[in-house]
Ligand SMILES: [Zn+2]
């Protein structure tokens with residue numbers, strides 16, 4: 364005789380199903396919560412478990428996982444999860460936890476019996492069906508930069524940040540027919556809305572270049588509307604994360620504990636490329652990368668387009684400033700000085716002659732004294748680097764969450780004075796949300 368175990372905290376459900384299964388010739392055991400259910404399953408070793416999802420003392424996901432861990436003792440066990448909720452994410456999680464079937468209440472005893480006697484399982488396919496092809500959108504001609512998020516660390520909304528903006532890192536570059544997004548902090552949400560409005564009904568292809576996977580550079584991606592549009596192509600590129608690959612790092616922040624939609628449930632076509640070389644192309648745009656002085660695997664990018672170049676280093680700290688600081692650990696001798704200066708010079712060469720330089724300038728020199736080794740620059744170093752590299756335009760970037768608009772404005776003013784003492788014609792601005800800059804070769808401020 365086949366046996367079934369009913370795990371449900373609702374005695375009426377147990378009573379109805381128990382009667383129907385007994386009538387159909389099944390031996391039936393019952394448990395009133397998940398914990399009791401796991402014990403009963405191990406004791407009776409039933410052929411099937413019908414388990415409610417939300418119960419006291421161990422939920423249905425936990426029951427599924429616990430029983431699948433005991434697969435040696437419970438060979439061929441069929442698990443049907445029942446629930447009063449119809450959320451797609453619950454369904455997917457139940458299957459991932461080990462359920463064979465998933466039924467939303469009210470359920471009929473006949474449906475249970477049919478599933479118990481069928482050999483099929485109904486596990487969901489995580490990939491969305493591909494829709495009919497839609498012609499790809501053509502980007503309007505003209506190369507430009509747009510700033511959608513300029514803040515570092517954490518979004519900082521409020522009346523004191525309305526001018527520069529409170530969203531975290533995201534910059535849009537349109538160049539040579541390519542739509543390139545630099546990092547996906549919270550600013551990417553607004554960019555996504557704009558793209559959906561602009562390309563309504565036509566598929567969109569874009570490349571998201573990630574400098575690194577710290578939260579302020581990826582946290583907006585779950586809210587990026589074009590990722591929810593079938594037929595859109597989203598190419599995500601970057602360098603391998605600190606501990607996990609790019610894809611799994613982005614997927615983790617969309618696990619069901621943190622977000623209701625999983626990365627692989629998004630309807631668009633999302634591809635990941637972990638770069639191994641420090642130079643590659645996005646269409647005709649040449650992209651070069653350099654490792655930044657910042658905790659984790661973090662790069663800066665330089666993108667050369669037909670109408671000018673853009674460099675993007677949102678998170679970087681001067682090697683010499685950091686390593687030679689009296690409060691920093693490690694040797695301070697001539698060899699260290701030479702080494703650090705050489706590393707700083709490598710960055711200058713990487714940036715040599717760049718038109719648009721978007722550079723970490725989170726602190727001023729005084730604040731830096733208490734942020735040594737945090738992986739961020741004081742604007743004094745950013746100005747020095749930009750001047751040494753001969754950049755045309757410098758955008759101070761990755762504004763500190765503690766800096767209000769007045770403070771950022773004062774920092775830009777000081778940065779300009781500093782550049783002025785070097786008789787430089789380089790323009791300096793603090794990046795701000797909504798700022799749009801055309802990329803025109805040889806353009807001056
Ligand atoms: Zn950052």
Ligand SMILES: [Zn+2]
Pocket residue numbers: 575577657661678
């Ligand atoms: Zn970072």
